[in-house]
Each structure stands twice: as C-alpha cells, then as structure tokens.
Amino acid sequence: MEHPLNIYITAHTLISSLGFGISENRKAIHDYRSGIRMQEAGRISDSQILAGMIDSVELEKRAKELDISSYTRLEQLFILTIQEVISQSGVNLQESDCALLLSTTKGNIDLLSNQEKRTNSDKPGDSVQSTIDNPSFLQELSVDSPAFLWKMAERIGHFFEAANQVEVISNACISGVSALVVAKRWIESGRYKRVIVAGGDILSHFITSGFLSFRSVSAHRCRPYDIQRDGLSLGEACGAVLLETQGNANHIILSGGAISNDANHISGPSRTGDGLALAINQAMEEAGTLPEDISFINAHGTATVYNDEMESKAIHLAGLSTVPVNSLKPYFGHTLGASGIIETILCIEQLKEGIYYGTLGYETLGVPMPITVYGTHQPMPMKCCIKTTSGFGGCNAALVLSLPNTHLKQKTDSPTFCKAVVESANIVTIKPGVVENQGTAIFNSSETDFAPFIREAYKYLGENNMKFYKMDNLCKLGYVAAGYLLKDTNYRPEEIGIILANASASLDTDCRHQAIINKEGDKAASPAVFVYTLPNVVLGEICIRHKIQGENTFFVCQQSDTASLEDYARIVMAKGKLRTCIIGWCELLDGHYQAEFKQLNNISTIYE
Incomplete structure (x- = not known):
C-alpha cells in the first residue's frame, strides 16, 4: 500500500494592498x-474603480534595494516573495531536487498594452475591425518577450540561478491552489524534495475592462455571501510558500488536494455545485478527514451572485453545512492567480492563531443553502481547514490544511511512491491541412490557413454544436483534437481528466482583447472575447462537450x-479515480497551429 509523506508548508510570505509581509497583512485584517x-481614472481603468493596489512607492524602493528595477512590476513581486521564502528557509533553487512553480492568470499582460499602442500609433487610419482581425503587434512581438509566461518564468529562474526549468500553471482563478496541488504531487512522487510555489497577478486596463464587460464588478467594496452583495472587487497580490517533507510542530501540513471541472459553462458557475x-x-x-475535523472553510467568496450561490450548494453537497465559512476578498480584493496562494497563507495564520477571520462587511446571509458566516473574528479550536477556489472554464480546486497534531496520516521514514501503469489508447495530431490518428491521416484539406481548415x-x-463557431481559435483547435481522440469513448464524468500545455497561453486572443480596448476604450471590451483570454478555457470547452x-x-x-505530461498524468491517475486521462500540446498563435493529444488508460498502480 502507499505510505504518504507529510507535506509541510515551512515558509511563506505575501504582498498585497494591505502591506508587505505576513505581519502587515495580518495586522490589517485583525484591525x-x-x-x-x-483608484483614479486612467491608472488601471478608463474610469474610477475600487481596487486593492500594491503600494508602488514601497515596491520601487524594495526593488532598488535588491537591484531588480529592470524587471517588470510582476516579476519584481515574484522575486521579492521568493527571496523572502529563501531567506526564511535557507532553501537553494540551484539544487537539482528543488523546484520553482509559478501560478498566474495573465502574467506580464500589461506589456501587451505598451506594444499594441506603439504599433497602432503608426497606423491611425486602421479600422477597429481590421485591428481586431489582424493585430499587427502580434507579428512584432518578440519570441522571447516576457509577455510569454514561459519567458517570464525563465527570467525569474535565471535571477535565482534555478537548476530546474521554472514551470507555470495558468488555470484561471484556481491557478494558485492548482499549483499547490501539483507541487504536493511532485514531492510525493519523488520528483523533487522541495518546491517553492509562488502566485501573482497585477491589475491593468486589460483585466479591469474584461471584468467590467461582464458587469461583475461592484461599485462598493465586495460583500461575500451577504444579501446585499452585487459583485466583486479586484485586487493585485503576490505570495510564495515552500513545500517540503521536513517540518516540525510549528508547520502546517498540506494534507489533501484535488482539482475538478463543472463540465457546465465556461464563464458561469455550476447551478448545482457538484x-x-x-x-x-x-x-x-x-x-x-471527516466533516467533524474541519474547523472552517475559506471559500472563493467573490461576492458575485452566482458564485456565492454555487459555493453554498457545494458546501451543502459535501456535508459541511455546519462548518463556519469565510471569504478574505473584502480585505484585498480578488487577486486572480495570486488568490489561492495568499489566501492559503492566511488560512495557515488562522490555524496557528486559533482565530477565524471575519468576512469584512458581512451582515445577512443571502445564499440559498444555509451556511455559517461571521462578520467578526472568532476564536475557535482548530484542527483542519479547507481552502476552495473556482474559475472561468468551469474549474474548481480544494485543499485540506492541518495542524500537525491533528493530521490523521502517519509519516513514514521509507515512503513508497506510486504511479499508474498506463497504455496509450489513441494519439491525434493536427498540423496545417491534416488530422492524423496514430500517424495515419484521417482528414486532409487543401486549406492550410487555420480558419477554413478547422471548419x-x-x-x-460530424458534430453540430453551433457554439463551436463562437469559440476562439485556441479552443476550436483543442475541441476538434479532443473530438477525434474521444470519438466512441464513454466514461463516467469523474473517471476522465485532461492535462494540456502550450507556449503562448492565450496570447492570440489576448491581442484581440487589447486591440479592442486600445481602439475604442475600456467600455468597448467584449465579454465574448475576454472569456477566452485564459488558456484553460480550452479545457472547459472540452470538458463541457x-x-x-x-x-x-x-x-x-x-x-x-x-x-513530463505523461509522468504527471501517471501521478494523478494513481492518486485519484481516473480511468483515463488526455494529455497534450495545444498551440495556436498568429495563424500558426499544432495539436497533439494522447489518451492514456489506467491499467494498474506500481509502487517505487
């Protein structure tokens, strides 16, 4: 049988609109x-907007002290938080058994605005539509621009002289929790002994215009779960934690983690919470853990009507209706890819302090299923807590954090690592003008340009889903590849998973969104475009179908x-209930496209 390791969180820090470091953030919440x-008009939005912004003067000062002023604003935040974790722990990223994993939704997306404005200024007569259809700045975007998430990660890795390639997870608003789950699995499988996980996002016109187009931003500070709630508040932040197997009685244990999908809608939460x-x-x-072991749930709690309703239903379905629930977003806003990291850090602080942090501004419950929410801080005995997140693309993730003296699994000095034994059931490749199955062409076209070819x-x-024609190009590519791969297959929803990767994330559609707002202003932003400015939405479209x-x-x-993807899939399949898993590469940028999807079937589990 498997003998699981205890995965300790031995160092952590964060930067948010509340301050720099744990003590400043904790004191602000206590108060x-x-x-x-x-925020004044023009800074991150064409109009005034409520948001949680990091102190730029203090950031600039700290960047100069560390001699990192040449890095982008987000990269500076990543470097500062990672450096603090290294200072606390003494961990060395130059060692081969230590890794760095980043989580972000949009990375250095603010660079795209600067590039687009410069290019468009040369062509003042262009129409909006021509700019949207063929954003010329895509062609001028350097292949090693830090607007590419992998390049941003590489730059950060070079600063620390990291021995291993720095990887990035971009899973919408669950990115931070997803990264913690992935890092935990890496350590348990023996791939690494220590992993620093850092999550960050900053605000810009790109972000605010998109959320405003969905009419999901409140004119007031957000009020999660309250009957008066009317939308979210945005924020920016960065946080970092160290996961490792060596800990002590002062360190919280990351006891469990899982990732799921609603298979329901790419921009709206499930109506059932399942x-x-x-x-x-x-x-x-x-x-x-059992329900009676859970002291509190730190939920996603964005304060949008449907998110909070869904969470109340999910908590009820999970049998946790009597467990106190809180949301920390009224303190610093929804910080996107940073939220899962910084809110996990503050869960650690609550467990250690024995204090549940009140949901600021909460007064009267306004969700359909009864849950317990307090607007004030509450002393309470602590054992374990749950951290949840949900996001565009229908994705969800959850963690269980435990005090060492209440953790239910026994640590072993001789852990056994387990992976699934898999067989490749099918491989589908899409290249210009051709779809191949196991290397044999099953569809050929004289058209190699993406739009006519993919149609x-x-x-x-042989499908007839009219929504296909409304998808962005990356989703169309992945949707068609998965369609050929999974034709005539049948599994229970929880028995199948999907893990994809690419180099450009969603930059192809990002450029379209940026072109719209640069030509006509933030109010012209289209929710039908913005929803596809997340690479994981291709997962959502495939999961729905x-x-x-x-x-x-x-x-x-x-x-x-x-x-690497297959190795990770084997870890996931051994730990969960997956009978099959899709892995693949799904790349599309400026008319260039390639997909290779592989279906792996779970045969058995081996112990190493």
Missing part, C-alpha cells in the same frame, strides 16, 4: 482594515514535453 480603495463538491470530497478523502475538420467530425469532471490543469512552457 478590520481593507486595502480596497478608489463540481466543487467533488473537489472538496476528493481532497478530504486524500487527507483522511472543414470540424464538419468532417465530453462531460469531463476530473482533473483539468493547464501548463505553460516553452516547448512540448510529452514525457
């Missing part, structure tokens, strides 16, 4: 002080690495 302020409930139950099962390939597949509710994770790296 019920929010970092959400009215996807999030699945992630919660699987995380608790891995941790060996023909889709029609040949094939009813996939299992693991769904999107990596961003410079080159395709099928062996």
